[in-house]
Amino acid sequence: MGNQLLRRAPGCGLRSWTSVTLVGTAFAITMLGTTLPTPLYPLYEKAFHFGELNTTVVFAAYAVGVIAALLLFGHWSDQLGRRPMLQAGLVLSGLSAVVFLLAGTLGWLFVGRVLSGLSAGIFTGTATATSWIWLLTGASPGRAWSPPRSTWAVSAQAR
Numbered sequence: 001m002g003n004q005l006l007r008r009a010p011g012c013g014l015r016s017w018t019s020v021t022l023v024g025t026a027f028a029i030t031m032l033g034t035t036l037p038t039p040l041y042p043l044y045e046k047a048f049h050f051g052e053l054n055t056t057v058v059f060a061a062y063a064v065g066v067i068a069a070l071l072l073f074g075h076w077s078d079q080l081g082r083r084p085m086l087q088a089g090l091v092l093s094g095l096s097a098v099v100f101l102l103a104g105t106l107g108w109l110f111v112g113r114v115l116s117g118l119s120a121g122i123f124t125g126t127a128t129a130t131s132w133i134w135l136l137t138g139a140s141p142g143r144a145w146s147p148p149r150s151t152w153a154v155s156a157q158a159r
Contacts, residue, residue, distance in 0.1 A: 065117020
């Protein structure tokens, strides 16, 4: 099965590879954005006068956002389409960066971290589905993608 996953599906040309490359680049930027505020937490601690426990809770807020996004919004890309969900993830990532930039209290750090987690959860789930559908079936990972037909194609490839 190993090399079968890496073979290009028939009918997938430059546009498909370009799409996967763009999704991969956006994925990398989004995931990088979720970790960029991390070195700033000691500065936030001093500026907002909170301790290590609050820093830990702010870190945990990210996990809450990721889990909530995966559980609540994970299936939305099947109904709404991959592109709108990827765009939503990018918008949330940008919004999170703005919140961190303008944060004036500990509460805003929680908001920024939850937004960052939501962004990562939405983007991770959608980008992973987009890449796997394209790699395994060669199907266009857009709104017209049919889950039952594509699921059959994926299971047939796995044999």
